[in-house]
Amino acid sequence: MGRIAGAVGKETASRAREAALGLFARHGYAAVSMREIAGEVGVGAGALYNHFATKQDLLVELMTGHMQALLEAWAKTHDPDSAPETRLDAFTRFHIRFHADRADEVFVAYMELRSLEQPNFHRIEKMRRSYEAELETILTDGAASGAFRIEDARVAAMAIIAMLTGVTTWYRQGGRLSVSRVEEIYVDMVARSVRP
Amino acid sequence: MGRIAGAVGKETASRAREAALGLFARHGYAAVSMREIAGEVGVGAGALYNHFATKQDLLVELMTGHMQALLEAWAKTHDPDSAPETRLDAFTRFHIRFHADRADEVFVAYMELRSLEQPNFHRIEKMRRSYEAELETILTDGAASGAFRIEDARVAAMAIIAMLTGVTTWYRQGGRLSVSRVEEIYVDMVARSVRP
Amino acid sequence: MGRIAGAVGKETASRAREAALGLFARHGYAAVSMREIAGEVGVGAGALYNHFATKQDLLVELMTGHMQALLEAWAKTHDPDSAPETRLDAFTRFHIRFHADRADEVFVAYMELRSLEQPNFHRIEKMRRSYEAELETILTDGAASGAFRIEDARVAAMAIIAMLTGVTTWYRQGGRLSVSRVEEIYVDMVARSVRP
Amino acid sequence: MGRIAGAVGKETASRAREAALGLFARHGYAAVSMREIAGEVGVGAGALYNHFATKQDLLVELMTGHMQALLEAWAKTHDPDSAPETRLDAFTRFHIRFHADRADEVFVAYMELRSLEQPNFHRIEKMRRSYEAELETILTDGAASGAFRIEDARVAAMAIIAMLTGVTTWYRQGGRLSVSRVEEIYVDMVARSVRP
DNA sequence: AATGAATGAGGGTTCATTCAT
DNA sequence: TATGAATGAACCCTCATTCAT
Numbered sequence: 001m002g003r004i005a006g007a008v009g010k011e012t013a014s015r016a017r018e019a020a021l022g023l024f025a026r027h028g029y030a031a032v033s034m035r036e037i038a039g040e041v042g043v044g045a046g047a048l049y050n051h052f053a054t055k056q057d058l059l060v061e062l063m064t065g066h067m068q069a070l071l072e073a074w075a076k077t078h079d080p081d082s083a084p085e086t087r088l089d090a091f092t093r094f095h096i097r098f099h100a101d102r103a104d105e106v107f108v109a110y111m112e113l114r115s116l117e118q119p120n121f122h123r124i125e126k127m128r129r130s131y132e133a134e135l136e137t138i139l140t141d142g143a144a145s146g147a148f149r150i151e152d153a154r155v156a157a158m159a160i161i162a163m164l165t166g167v168t169t170w171y172r173q174g175g176r177l178s179v180s181r182v183e184e185i186y187v188d189m190v191a192r193s194v195r196p
Numbered sequence: 197m198g199r200i201a202g203a204v205g206k207e208t209a210s211r212a213r214e215a216a217l218g219l220f221a222r223h224g225y226a227a228v229s230m231r232e233i234a235g236e237v238g239v240g241a242g243a244l245y246n247h248f249a250t251k252q253d254l255l256v257e258l259m260t261g262h263m264q265a266l267l268e269a270w271a272k273t274h275d276p277d278s279a280p281e282t283r284l285d286a287f288t289r290f291h292i293r294f295h296a297d298r299a300d301e302v303f304v305a306y307m308e309l310r311s312l313e314q315p316n317f318h319r320i321e322k323m324r325r326s327y328e329a330e331l332e333t334i335l336t337d338g339a340a341s342g343a344f345r346i347e348d349a350r351v352a353a354m355a356i357i358a359m360l361t362g363v364t365t366w367y368r369q370g371g372r373l374s375v376s377r378v379e380e381i382y383v384d385m386v387a388r389s390v391r392p
Numbered sequence: 393m394g395r396i397a398g399a400v401g402k403e404t405a406s407r408a409r410e411a412a413l414g415l416f417a418r419h420g421y422a423a424v425s426m427r428e429i430a431g432e433v434g435v436g437a438g439a440l441y442n443h444f445a446t447k448q449d450l451l452v453e454l455m456t457g458h459m460q461a462l463l464e465a466w467a468k469t470h471d472p473d474s475a476p477e478t479r480l481d482a483f484t485r486f487h488i489r490f491h492a493d494r495a496d497e498v499f500v501a502y503m504e505l506r507s508l509e510q511p512n513f514h515r516i517e518k519m520r521r522s523y524e525a526e527l528e529t530i531l532t533d534g535a536a537s538g539a540f541r542i543e544d545a546r547v548a549a550m551a552i553i554a555m556l557t558g559v560t561t562w563y564r565q566g567g568r569l570s571v572s573r574v575e576e577i578y579v580d581m582v583a584r585s586v587r588p
Numbered sequence: 589m590g591r592i593a594g595a596v597g598k599e600t601a602s603r604a605r606e607a608a609l610g611l612f613a614r615h616g617y618a619a620v621s622m623r624e625i626a627g628e629v630g631v632g633a634g635a636l637y638n639h640f641a642t643k644q645d646l647l648v649e650l651m652t653g654h655m656q657a658l659l660e661a662w663a664k665t666h667d668p669d670s671a672p673e674t675r676l677d678a679f680t681r682f683h684i685r686f687h688a689d690r691a692d693e694v695f696v697a698y699m700e701l702r703s704l705e706q707p708n709f710h711r712i713e714k715m716r717r718s719y720e721a722e723l724e725t726i727l728t729d730g731a732a733s734g735a736f737r738i739e740d741a742r743v744a745a746m747a748i749i750a751m752l753t754g755v756t757t758w759y760r761q762g763g764r765l766s767v768s769r770v771e772e773i774y775v776d777m778v779a780r781s782v783r784p
Numbered sequence: 785a786a787t788g789a790a791t792g793a794g795g796g797t798t799c800a801t802t803c804a805t
Numbered sequence: 806t807a808t809g810a811a812t813g814a815a816c817c818c819t820c821a822t823t824c825a826t
Contacts, residue, residue: 012789027310031226033816043790049818050789111307114223151381155373159385162362163355170354177351185347189355193389208806229799242802243807251800404810419702423618425795438798439811447796503699506615543773547765551777554754555747562746569743577739581747585781600785621820634823635786643821 013051015041017065020058025104029059029115059112060120066105067127073098074134084142085191091135092190093183095164100179103168110165132157139194149196160190209247211237213261216254221300225255225311255308256316262301263323269294270330280338281387287331288386289379291360296375299364306361328353335390345392356386405443407433409457412450417496421451421507451504452512458497459519465490466526476534477583483527484582485575487556492571495560502557524549531586541588552582601639603629605653608646613692617647617703647700648708654693655715661686662722672730673779679723680778681771683752688767691756698753720745727782737784748778 019040023032034055038045052058077094078087099106109124116124136157142148150156164186171182215236219228230251234241248254273290274283295302305320312320332353338344346352360382367378411432415424426447430437444450469486470479491498501516508516528549534540542548556578563574607628611620622643626633640646665682666675687694697712704712724745730736738744752774759770 028224028226030224031311034818035816044792045817046792046819047790055817115227151384152373155378155381156385158362158366159359159382162365163359166354166358166362169358177348182351185351186355188347189352189389192391193385195388230801231799239806240808241800242809245801246806420616420618422616423703426797427795435810436812437796438813441797442810507619543776544765547770547773548777550754550758551751551774554757555751558746558750558754561750569740574743577743578747580739581744581781584783585777587780622822623820631785632787633821634788637822638785 012041012043012047016048016051016058017062021062021104021108024059024062024112025107029055029108029112056115056117056120059108059115060124062105063109063112063116063120063124064127066102066109067124067131070098071127071131074131078134084138084145084147087138088142088148088191088194089187091138092160092164092187095161096167096183096186097179099165099168100171100173100182103171106165106168132161135161142194146196148194150194156194160193163190208237208239208243212244212247212254213258217258217300217304220255220258220308221303225251225304225308252311252313252316255304255311256320258301259305259308259312259316259320260323262298262305263320263327266294267323267327270327274330280334280341280343283334284338284344284387284390285383287334288356288360288383291357292363292379292382293375295361295364296367296369296378299367302361302364328357331357338390342392344390346390352390356389359386404433404435404439408440408443408450409454413454413496413500416451416454416504417499421447421500421504448507448509448512451500451507452516454497455501455504455508455512455516456519458494458501459516459523462490463519463523466523470526476530476537476539479530480534480540480583480586481579483530484552484556484579487553488559488575488578489571491557491560492563492565492574495563498557498560524553527553534586538588540586542586548586552585555582600629600631600635604636604639604646605650609650609692609696612647612650612700613695617643617696617700644703644705644708647696647703648712650693651697651700651704651708651712652715654690654697655712655719658686659715659719662719666722672726672733672735675726676730676736676779676782677775679726680748680752680775683749684755684771684774685767687753687756688759688761688770691759694753694756720749723749730782734784736782738782744782748781751778 016037020032020037023036023040033045034048035045037058038048041048048058052061074091074094078090080087082090109128113121113124113128136153139148139150139153139156139160143150143153167182167186171177171179173179177185212233216228216233219232219236229241230244231241233254234244237244244254248257270287270290274286276283278286305324309317309320309324332349335344335346335349335352335356339346339349363378363382367373367375369375373381408429412424412429415428415432425437426440427437429450430440433440440450444453466483466486470482472479474482501520505513505516505520528545531540531542531545531548531552535542535545559574559578563569563571565571569577604625608620608625611624611628621633622636623633625646626636629636636646640649662679662682666678668675670678697716701709701712701716724741727736727738727741727744727748731738731741755770755774759765759767761767765773
């Protein structure tokens with residue numbers, strides 16, 4: 001019993017986050033055990049509990065971390081004073097680029113909402129809605145200015161986000177297309193989908 | 197001790213499929229136990245094994261059933277001789293309508309691919325690709341005829357399907373919008389997204 | 393996976409109760425594992441959960457079972473119309489005899505109150521108080537009739553019960569003294585302790 | 589990283605003893621973790637091992653400490669030359685008073701005998717028997733002198749000690765009765781229980 | 785003398801699955 | 806075809822204990 005040897009390991013917590021992210025994305029939260037995560041990190045399962053109170057907490061950390069990074073990155077990127085068309089292009093590019101680099105985070109953040117217990121679900125869901133609202137605002141502004149013709153801003157926002165997020169299901173770095181190329185294709189499709 | 201008098205109407209197998217579908221959609225395959233499914237049906241867990249060899253088989257039945265129904269319904273609906281624009285509209289309407297009625301099936305079919313063990317995964321994945329190919333063909337045809345301007349038919353097909361399938365994440369029967377209304381909005385957006 | 397062979401086992405539940413009783417008495421509820429109990433019964437630990445929802449439930453069953461048996465046995469034994477002296481003798485004899493045969497139940501019932509979670513604790517504690525009240529009533533009646541001289545009926549009741557119950561800590565069947573002999577000794581001591 | 593400034597007054601070891609005593613009394617040795625004890629002291633669990641080699645040692649220290657104090661206090665109190673009646677009164681008063689102030693110690697010392705591993709168990713058990721022998725001697729002397737009428741000195745001793753020790757299960761400082769009052773009641777009952 | 789992270793065992797409980805009835 | 810009890814593996818989590826710092 002007890003710890004025997006060197007095995008210092010400092011960044012166990014962050015390596016566990018990484019491992020969990022990959023495993024959750026590949027197999028789903030419910031299908032991944034703490035032992036598997038610990039195994040990838042190279043520690044015993046119990047050691048994870050020095051860093052995360054529960055498996056659920058580990059998931060929550062991953063999801064809040066991702067959503068916060070998303071919201072902050074967009075806040076830093078976006079210029080609310082430019083024209084709606086410009087802002088829509090910017091949003092499209094931002095979304096694709098941000099998500100292309102983070103296929104696992106995105107997948108987990110969108111797919112494991114159902115694995116969140118109640119207080120956690122609400123917190124994350126609010127962040128998600130706040131991101132969707134950013135696009136909705138762009139669309140509403142553009143409709144008002146006459147730059148876009150839109151039947152229903154909420155529906156259009158959901159449609160566009162679904163389209164963009166879908167990229168993560170098939171895009172692979174080093175595949176047939178570069179991120180820039182994908183970006184161009186989507187910017188074009190999105191722009192046309194709301195053009196008057 | 198055999199069957200209890202109360203087991204009226206539907207047979208156990210089909211009620212189990214229904215129960216499993218709802219539970220898988222809500223909580224995910226891995227998070228649902230055979231006991232829970234059996235509980236919704238009103239039988240003991242062991243009884244399910246008279247109808248499905250394994251839990252995995254139950255999932256496979258649900259997914260192949262759904263994909264088969266989808267492919268057959270589209271085959272029945274679609275007129276390969278009409279103009280690409282007409283066919284794209286038809287595809288959009290078909291997809292939305294078919295999926296709006298089957299939120300659970302769709303969710304499971306797209307989300308639980310990762311829960312399939314190997315031989316099963318390939319079979320389902322092939323059906324899925326074959327459905328995507330239908331749209332890709334329409335887009336290719338339209339691009340050839342000059343009806344559409346498309347940068348990359350595969351990417352456009354994935355983008356459109358993602359956009360359309362996203363409907364199931366927010367559409368609720370009896371909500372703010374009717375299926376017909378949603379259909380119109382999407383037909384319009386999709387058409388514009390590929391219009392020259 | 394799954395059950396392999398004969399291993400019918402009918403009275404698993406009652407054998408588990410027996411095993412648990414002995415183990416809880418010897419080592420304490422917290423120090424006994426479901427695996428140990430199952431081991432004594434000759435089944436796997438999981439099998440116990442076909443009979444008891446939780447380990448706590450198993451304890452509760454043992455304790456309520458014992459308290460109910462105690463109250464019922466006393467109700468059947470005792471004659472509320474006889475003289476207080478007679479009733480006190482009867483109570484003493486009853487308590488010693490009932491407890492001498494059930495050293496484990498008694499030990500568990502008195503010692504594991506602290507292991508009960510709240511709703512359970514209250515139910516058991518009420519039964520216990522109701523038993524103590526039986527003795528208190530006898531003492532009060534005897535004090536009223538002049539048969540006893542008692543300073544404080546509640547304290548006297550607690551004192552006598554503690555004295556009697558203590559028997560289980562040292563009495564062993566087949567030891568130096570027979571139950572009858574022990575009974576006589578205590579009847580005498582108890583009677584004298586309240587005699588005017 | 590060493591000791592934090594706040595750790596005023598009491599040293600860790602004695603605060604750990606206090607904390608352990610309270611927790612063992614309330615929840616039982618097996619149900620209390622080193623982490624809980626450390627938590628009450630305000631240190632990490634590992635720190636306890638600078639003061640106690642094992643959890644078992646902590647228990648042993650508490651129990652030997654209590655038994656030693658008990659034996660020494662009685663040795664100081666009692667006058668072996670006085671009459672048996674006087675000595676019985678003195679014993680009763682001493683026991684009640686000593687125990688009333690130390691409900692937790694008593695509870696642990698009597699209840700956790702079963703948690704002691706073998707060499708420890710014997711040492712403590714011997715001390716306990718030696719205390720019981722004190723009372724037995726008084727009773728034997730009184731029986732010899734004709735001051736008491738006793739059927740079996742060992743049984744009587746056990747009965748009286750059980751009765752007296754039972755006080756700790758219900759007596760609360762600041763409750764309905766003062767210690768002195770309880771003392772009087774018991775002195776009276778005990779005396780009468782052996783009076784010829 | 786304390787921290788904080790680790791070990792390895794084990795705890796209660798659940799699970800897919802099996803099988804006698 | 807259903808039940809109910811069983812298996813054996815796994816799961817999340819906790820524990821006593823150790824040790825580098």
